[in-house]
Amino acid sequence: MNNDLEMRHLTDHTLVVTGASSGIGAAAARRFRQLGATVAVVGRSPGRTAAVAAEIGADPHLVDFSRLDDVRRLADELLARYPRIDVLANNAGGLFFSRKTTPDGHEMTFQVNYLAPFLLTNLLLDRLAEAPQGARVINTVSAFYRKGRLDLDDLDRTRGRYSTMQAYYSAKLATVIFTLELSRRMHGSNVVASAFHPGIVASDIYRDKAIIRILAASPLGKIMQSTPEQGAEPLLYLATTPDPATVDGAFFHRSSRAELENAQAGDPDLAARLYQRSAELAGLLSASRE
Template sequence: MSDNWTEQNIPDQSGRVAVVTGANTGLGFATARALAGRGARVVLAVRDVAKGRRAADRIAGDVTVQELDLSSLDSVRAAAATLHATHPRIDLLINNAGVMYTPRLSTRDGFEMQFGTNHLGHFAFTGLLLDLLLPVPGSRVVTVSSTGHRIRAAIHFDDLQWEQSYSRVGAYGQSKLANLLFTYELQRRLAARAGTVAVAAHPGLSDTELARNTPAALRLPVTWLAPVLTQPASMGALPTLRAATDPAVRGGQYYGPGGRGELRGHPRPVTSSPASHDEAVQRRLWSVSENLTGVTFPV
């Protein structure tokens, strides 16, 4: 596999349908633009439809907008129902949207905002759409995690919603670890079937709006170091794009930047934390997620 994989390595995507969450800005926009540029029919699944339409106007190709608020299970179900009515198949589901370091907030369903949006929302959305992917050869579910899955990260089954005490960094780490645990458990469930695979990716340190809630104590150092450490969204999207389109990708792989510390650089397979490979935790989180969302997967 190439050590300098770029958008130019994306195979022709003509005839394929890609649903990208959080695609109106940042990494999601860069991902959607690149896929549309290679011929895919792209659905921008976004919370703010007006912003989504403005983003769609900036992308050349077959692009539509679907309202999706991952912090509301009602919205997730409505979006999935609409996509079932309008798309007989989906080739790529890219779970990209996310929130980071928010103050203590709750979703409409009472979940801690980062866990509810980053993990539970995508868990439910994937489960409700998976029947549109399963019959499609070469279909993929790509979920975007973060190096933050290593930082103060654990699945706090005794307090998943951080009601006893709250750490915005710890809650983000839990949600990003959950993304990986979900990907690996989904791949294990898909492995007996031919066709669909689950893959994960992370963008390294990318210059996006995601870090707008960075704690005040870290904001100034991050601002100073950003020009040196971060990379543009177009580069940060490459691990996701490779995970979604490279013919050599295998289910259960994890892609990230290949530079020092996985902060920046061209995408390559990387490793995730030992905690993310704990199969007992993967199975337990899956069961808890089904109970919390009311969504059962067809695998």
């Protein structure tokens, strides 16, 4: 991984980091501020989001990804506050250990990990495209996307027996597919898109299950996990690498660019149809950006 991040300052750049109240997002927000960037600290927890923002001298922005109206409110807030957005880091996510339905009627894992970030990205896309030095959309995913499978007629997983992990795998697969499709759609513009797997990182992702949260925080659990700072390294690299074209449409496994290992991830027809279906589910007026 690039060890010269200090050499490329981000003065005059604005970076929006979701999931920034803890874990990878908070670690990345701190480093981006050290590099001179204006950082929008976006989080779910009022107290922790405010604490991280106060620590680094940034503005806190709250959002509940289980409510698409709140995502729209956040987008309006960000557009009103920041006349320039150079990087959108879609880092927020969650692992839910029972089937839950959002107020919008979607399966919780699908909406929080995929549909809400998809909506936020599209609502900020025009502002990103105006960034004078080009803009980057960076999606935090998981290597478990390899085990995912998407059925466009059942994205909310209402058919058959519900599986917590399959819901998570498939949401991450959808994010990988979205990343590649966004790269294709924005080809020739100022916006590039990439995704990365940070490794197994000590984070708040297990907040929905007390026993796993306790185990993850145990001495043995910590040995088996990377620190948030280590997990944030690929995000820092993708946000600061001098030539964004070199990472456009790329998937990184920690520090290395990696080939896709799921047939659906590389299916351009599925990607186009997923984008269209996602736009419909998110209530976007137009899914077309050719």
